[in-house]
Amino acid sequence: MALLQIAEPGLSAAPHQHRLAVGIDLGTTNSLVATVRSGISMVLNDEHGYALLPSVVHYGSGGEVLVGRAAQDEQSAYPYNTIVSVKRFMGRSLMDVGDVGNLPYRFVDAPGMLQLRTAAGVKSPVEVSAEILGALRSRAEQALGGELVGAVITVPAYFDDAQRQATKDAARLAGLNVLRLLNEPTAAAIAYGLDNAAEGVYAVYDLGGGTFDISILRLSKGVFEVLATNGDSALGGDDFDHRIYCWLLEKNGLSALPAPDIRALLTHARSAKEQLSDQNEAHIAAMLSSGELIDNVLTRSAFQDMTQTLVQRTLQALRKALRDAKLTAQDIKGVVMVGGATRMPHIQKAVGDFFGQAPLNNLDPDKVVALGAAIQANVLAGNRGGDDWLLLDVIPLSLGIETMGGLVEKIIPRNSTIPSARAQEFTTYKDGQTAMSIHVVQGERELVSDCRSLAKFELRGIPPMVAGAARIRVTFQVDADGLLSVSARETGSGKEASIVVKPSYGLSDEEITRMLHDSTQHARDDMVARALREQQTEAAQLLEAVENALQQDGETLLDAAAQAQIRGSMDALRAVIGGSDHQAIKRAVEALNLATTEFAQRRMDKSVKSALTGHKLSDLES
Amino acid sequence: MLPIGTDFQQDFFSLFNLPARFQIDSTALEQSYLALQAQVHPDKFAHLPESERRLSMQWTTRVNEGYQTLRSPLNRARYLLSLHGVDTQEDSNTAMPVDFLMQQMEWREALDETRQTKNIAALGEMEQRAQHEMRFLQQQLAVDLDDRHDYAAASGIVRKLKFLEKLAEEIGSAFDELDS
Numbered sequence: 001m002a003l004l005q006i007a008e009p010g011l012s013a014a015p016h017q018h019r020l021a022v023g024i025d026l027g028t029t030n031s032l033v034a035t036v037r038s039g040i041s042m043v044l045n046d047e048h049g050y051a052l053l054p055s056v057v058h059y060g061s062g063g064e065v066l067v068g069r070a071a072q073d074e075q076s077a078y079p080y081n082t083i084v085s086v087k088r089f090m091g092r093s094l095m096d097v098g099d100v101g102n103l104p105y106r107f108v109d110a111p112g113m114l115q116l117r118t119a120a121g122v123k124s125p126v127e128v129s130a131e132i133l134g135a136l137r138s139r140a141e142q143a144l145g146g147e148l149v150g151a152v153i154t155v156p157a158y159f160d161d162a163q164r165q166a167t168k169d170a171a172r173l174a175g176l177n178v179l180r181l182l183n184e185p186t187a188a189a190i191a192y193g194l195d196n197a198a199e200g201v202y203a204v205y206d207l208g209g210g211t212f213d214i215s216i217l218r219l220s221k222g223v224f225e226v227l228a229t230n231g232d233s234a235l236g237g238d239d240f241d242h243r244i245y246c247w248l249l250e251k252n253g254l255s256a257l258p259a260p261d262i263r264a265l266l267t268h269a270r271s272a273k274e275q276l277s278d279q280n281e282a283h284i285a286a287m288l289s290s291g292e293l294i295d296n297v298l299t300r301s302a303f304q305d306m307t308q309t310l311v312q313r314t315l316q317a318l319r320k321a322l323r324d325a326k327l328t329a330q331d332i333k334g335v336v337m338v339g340g341a342t343r344m345p346h347i348q349k350a351v352g353d354f355f356g357q358a359p360l361n362n363l364d365p366d367k368v369v370a371l372g373a374a375i376q377a378n379v380l381a382g383n384r385g386g387d388d389w390l391l392l393d394v395i396p397l398s399l400g401i402e403t404m405g406g407l408v409e410k411i412i413p414r415n416s417t418i419p420s421a422r423a424q425e426f427t428t429y430k431d432g433q434t435a436m437s438i439h440v441v442q443g444e445r446e447l448v449s450d451c452r453s454l455a456k457f458e459l460r461g462i463p464p465m466v467a468g469a470a471r472i473r474v475t476f477q478v479d480a481d482g483l484l485s486v487s488a489r490e491t492g493s494g495k496e497a498s499i500v501v502k503p504s505y506g507l508s509d510e511e512i513t514r515m516l517h518d519s520t521q522h523a524r525d526d527m528v529a530r531a532l533r534e535q536q537t538e539a540a541q542l543l544e545a546v547e548n549a550l551q552q553d554g555e556t557l558l559d560a561a562a563q564a565q566i567r568g569s570m571d572a573l574r575a576v577i578g579g580s581d582h583q584a585i586k587r588a589v590e591a592l593n594l595a596t597t598e599f600a601q602r603r604m605d606k607s608v609k610s611a612l613t614g615h616k617l618s619d620l621e622s
Numbered sequence: 623m624l625p626i627g628t629d630f631q632q633d634f635f636s637l638f639n640l641p642a643r644f645q646i647d648s649t650a651l652e653q654s655y656l657a658l659q660a661q662v663h664p665d666k667f668a669h670l671p672e673s674e675r676r677l678s679m680q681w682t683t684r685v686n687e688g689y690q691t692l693r694s695p696l697n698r699a700r701y702l703l704s705l706h707g708v709d710t711q712e713d714s715n716t717a718m719p720v721d722f723l724m725q726q727m728e729w730r731e732a733l734d735e736t737r738q739t740k741n742i743a744a745l746g747e748m749e750q751r752a753q754h755e756m757r758f759l760q761q762q763l764a765v766d767l768d769d770r771h772d773y774a775a776a777s778g779i780v781r782k783l784k785f786l787e788k789l790a791e792e793i794g795s796a797f798d799e800l801d802s
Contacts, residue, residue, distance in 0.1 A: 019669070149669075179668050223656060316801055323797060382669030390659055416690070419664065421683045479679055480664040542671045593673045600674050604662065604681060611657040612639040 019149040021179065021381035022140045023187070023373025026133060026153055026167065028087040028236055029209030029340065031055050032367060033136040034374035035144065036383070041191065041371045044143045052366060053139075055209075057131045058082040059120035067135040076267065079104035079259040081119045085238055086132075088210045089114055089125040090170075091162030096234075102242070104259030113166065126170045133174035147533070150179035152377040154369050156211040157183035158231030158396045160442050161454050161484050168481065175530065179380040181481040184208070185215035186226060186393055187372030188338040192363055193219045194375065194389075200333035201227070203321075205351055205359065206369075207314065208339040210236035214318045216325040216332070225392040228324035228415045230317040235310065237273070237341035243306045244269035244298065248284065251296050261288045268294075276300045277343045304346045311350050318354065324415050335359045340366050392417050395478050402439035402448045411476050414444065421477040432464040438474060440486060459488050532582040539577050539589050543570060546596055549603060557602045569595040633705060634688035644702055644767040646692065655689045695760045696783045699767060699776060708773045710780045718781065726785055733792060740800050749793050752786055759783045 022035045022044075030052040034043045043051045050069070058071035059081045066074065075082040083105070094100060094107055094114045106117040115122045133153070141147060153171050155164055164181055171178045185204035192198065198219050206213040213231040217224055245265050249255060257265070264286055272282035276298070286294040322328060335351060337359045342348065351359050363371070379388045394415045400408040401424070411422045428436065437458045443451030462470050474488045546566065554563050573588040635642040638654040660666075662681035667674050691697045700710050729748070736744045759779050766776040 180665070319801055320798055323794060376665075380665060380668035388665075390656065390663060391665055392659065392663075417686045419679050419683045420686055477679075477683065480682075538671075541669065545670050545674070589671075593671055596671075597673055600677055604677055607661040608637075608658060608681065611661040612654055 019381040019383055020140075020144050020146050021150050021152070021374075021377040021383070022136075022144075022148060023152045023182075023370050023375070023377045024133065024136055024154065024171075024176075025184070025187075025370035025373060026087065026129060026155075026170075027055055027208055027369075028085050028211060028238065029055060030366065031132050031136060032370040033140050034367070034370040035140065036374050036378040041374045041378075043367050043370055044140055046139055053132065053135060055087065055132050056082060056084050057086065057128050059118040059123065061119040063120055065120070065131055067131050076260050076264045078119075079263040080106050080117070082263075083116060083118070083123070083128045084263075085210055086125050086128040088234065088238070089116075090129065091160070091164075091166040092125075101256075102245075102262060104262045112162070126166050126173060129167070129170035130173035133171055133176060137174055137176055148176065149381050149537070150177040150377065152180050152182050152187075152373045152380060153178055154182050154184045154187050154373045155482075156206075156208070156231065156233055157185050157213040157215050157226075157229040158211065158233045159482075160233070160397055160452055161399075161482070162452065163233060164482055168483065177534075178481075179377055181483070182373055182376055183213070183215065183226075183229070183393055183396075183482075184211075184369045185213045185229070185338060186217070186224065186391065187370075187376065188336055188363075188368045189215070189217050189219065189224055189372070190375050190389075190391070191368045191372035192336045192360070193217075193224060195363065198334065201325075201327065201331055203318070203332050203335045203355070204338055205314070205318070205335055205342065206231075206338035207341040207347060208236050209341065210234070210238050212236060212314050212317065214314070214321045216321050216327065223390045223392065226394045226415075226417075227327070228321045229394060229396050230321035230324070231396070232313060232317060235313055237270075237339075239310055240273050240307050240341065240344070241266055241269040243310070244272055244284075244303065247298070247302075247306055248294060248296060252292075252294055254288075258289055264288075265294070272298055273303070273344070276303050277345060300345075307346070311347060314347075315350060315354055329355050332357075336363075336368075337361050338365050338368055393480075393482075394418060395420065395482055397442045397452075398444055399454075399476060399478070399484060400441050400443075400451070401474075402441060406448045408441055408443075408446060408448055408451055412478060416478075418478050418482055419480050421475060423473050423475045426472045426474060427468050428462065428465065428470045429467055431467050433467070433470070434462045434464055435460045436462065436472065438486075438488075440476070440484070454484065455486065457486070459490075462490055528582075532580060532585075535582040535585045535589070536577060539573055539585050542589055542592060543573060543577075546570060546592065549596070549599065553599075553603050553606065557606065558599060562599070566592075566595050566599065634691050634701065635705075637685070637688050638692060640692070642702065642705060644695075644699055645764050646698070648693070651689070651692055655685065658685045695756075695763065696780065696787055699763050699780050699783070702767060703773055703776060703780065706773055708777060710777045712781055712784050715777075715781065718785075722782060722785075726789070729789055733789070733796060737796050737799065742797075742800055745793060745796055745800070749790070752790050752793060756783060756786050756790070759786065 022033050025032045032043055032051055032053065034041055045051050046053065053068045054072045056068065056071040056075060058066040058074040058078065060066070071082055075084055089097065091113055093112065094109045097114065100107055108115040108117055108122050113124060115124050116128070137148065151171065153167060155167050168178055168181060185206045188204050188206065189202065199221065201216065201218050204215045204217065211231065211233050212235040213229065215229040216227045218227055248265055248269065268284050268286050272284050275282040281297050281299045284294065284296045284298060288294065332355055335355050335357065337348070337351070342365050348359055376391070378384065395412060395418050396414060398410045398414045399412040400410040403409045411424060412420055426436065435458050437456060439448065439456045440454045441448055441451040442454050445451055459472060462472065471491045472488055473491055474486060477485050477487070479485070550563065550566065569592040573592050576584045576588050579585070633642070638651055640646055640650060640654065659682065662678055662685060664675065664678050664682055667678035691701050703710055732748060736748065759782055763776055763779050766772045766779065
């Protein structure tokens with residue numbers, strides 16, 4: 001890969017090379033990849049012209065892995081080895097998934113997240129998702145003719161921390177640099193808002209294959225502000241299929257079917273659901289492995305009756321989101337429909353009736369999320385100047401900690417704009433106590449047992465003191481991806497000890513490396529070469545950034561000695577960047593980062609000050 | 623090096639370029655917020671080195687915290703008092719006027735009743751009343767904080783307002799409960 005061009009000192013920086021970045025919609029049913037070319041966001045098709053990659057992964061007994069349509073062809077014959085809708089298992093334990101009897105898999109219970117036994121061994125949902133992401137990455141790199149600088153991966157807005165972390169881990173496992181996890185309805189709002197120059201308060205109703213989100217956004221020139229979000233990360237088109245499936249079982253007096261029959265009937269249920277979007281009835285005919293024939297006709301009205309409670313659940317979430325935003329249905333200027341499941345006529349009608357206006361369907365509900373993600377990826381990769389927009393998103397579910405009696409104390413409330421942080425002080429309750437445990441949960445309920453447990457960790461090494469003397473300051477930080485990190489610091493004794501805690505279900509860097517190693521697709525040489533290229537790219541970007549910063553602010557913010565020191569670190573990095581020792585490059589990058597820390601802080605202070613003096617909002621909007 | 627130290631400790635009113643008063647210009651607050659976000663938001667730094675990304679996250683977190691603090695009347699009053707060195711003693715000082723406590727008990731009982739009878743209309747009325755009461759307390763806060771500088775009185779109102787915010791929150795949960 002070509003290195004980025006670095007302008008010589010004294011010359012103005014050359015317009016930098018276009019950085020290849022993509023947006024990926026990792027969906028329950030289908031996944032897509034899109035990119036911005038010549039200023040236009042477009043979905044990248046596969047070699048057969050298909051935009052949608054079915055989110056299906058097949059593991060063969062010979063170790064071969066199929067993704068997409070080829071995997072889909074195997075799903076009825078090899079249900080255990082063909083994973084469909086894996087997104088529903090991301091960051092979920094066996095207990096969370098519930099109805100496992102009606103899912104044709106061999107589940108393995110594991111701490112934090114379930115796993116699946118396949119012909120190629122036990123696979124975690126993260127590994128399965130990584131195969132889908134890897135296929136999209138290859139598609140993009142072939143289409144764009146180079147390695148990607150990074151990707152924006154979309155997640156349901158209502159995904160909790162465990163589900164987000166699992167998604168990010170899957171992307172890392174697929175060798176993608178994650179520029180941002182972006183909420184699906186927000187991505188759709190970007191695509192819609194920019195396309196239509198929309199202004200005002202909009203609702204995005206996003207019913208996908210397995211998840212439902214409702215987001216209320218205020219769009220004003222240059223700003224996309226999420227006011228509130230709600231949803232159900234286990235409600236989607238799959239559940240409508242499941243209702244038809246249960247109806248088929250009931251109609252035919254069936255129970256406890258073998259896995260291939262379950263998969264076959266679910267597939268028939270899905271196509272019946274799709275037919276009922278344009279027709280008044282659907283004919284379902286199938287032969288079971290026992291030889292028994294299934295032959296039923298499902299009318300649209302019967303289908304609508306059996307799924308009415310699902311539609312009601314979405315409206316309930318909608319009302320909650322509006323209440324959180326302190327708005328009513330009349331305040332909403334437009335409702336953008338997203339997700340293939342919104343094609344169902346009774347969904348369109350229910351949403352239209354609720355808002356008293358026809359929903360907006362002018363962007364393809366299957367593609368709009370990927371298109372919006374690509375637009376944001378282009379911005380995040382640094383391909384646009386200062387004329388981009390501001391995206392203010394929120395955390396969907398409150399974060400809290402367990403207190404006495406199994407109750408939850410909320411630390412960061414839902415719908416807080418991210419990034420967000422809150423510090424809380426704790427103290428010891430016994431003399432000489434040297435450890436304490438902290439339990440972090442996510443959810444809206446009062447009892448710990450009704451919320452999702454994110455992490456339980458122990459703070460050790462507290463200096464022995466009398467009860468109540470130790471001061472342990474625990475900071476909860478939610479980053480721009482909506483991911484939580486927790487750090488703790490003992491301040492009472494004067495000496496500070498700090499730790500960083502990662503939730504238990506996240507993968508460590510070592511685990512990612514091991515998984516990459518284990519994977520047959522990634523030979524060791526490839527990995528070393530890739531690590532070197534990545535390190536070189538990062539180093540080149542750093543040099544470019546520092547050079548630009550020095551040209552802008554070096555003279556005003558730094559004296560000659562400080563400038564010389566930074567130049568020295570830059571030269572040291574330039575001396576090793578072309579070599580093959582990626583550790584040496586890494587060390588030089590770290591040294592340069594350290595040398596510029598103070599400079600970066602001064603630059604930030606300066607831009608904060610300039611933000612409020614003279615620069616009024618009108619400047620930002622241009 | 624030139625003396626432009628990192629002023630991360632400046633108070634939120636200075637950060638948002640607003641006078642340190644309870645009554646604030648909410649439009650000016652929002653404009654400052656957006657102007658600051660446009661400078662510090664992580665999306666502007668995603669392609670830059672790790673150290674700058676971290677700095678951006680810290681700044682944005684602070685800007686968000688400041689906005690949350692100044693936007694909410696209760697948080698703003700509490701923060702303003704803390705700048706004057708006054709602790710509002712919301713956990714320790716439970717000595718509330720008797721008539722206020724009586725009124726609170728009446729509201730709690732009424733809330734329980736609407737929950738049991740699933741009376742959404744009554745819940746809506748209650749919400750209106752709570753909002754009205756909160757606006758009244760906010761007007762009092764403006765007088766005590768900005769005109770009379772009576773911080774002890776203002777602390778008392780903050781404690782009352784906290785009770786009402788808790789009530790409003792419970793009314794919100796009751797709406798969710800009746801809707802499921």
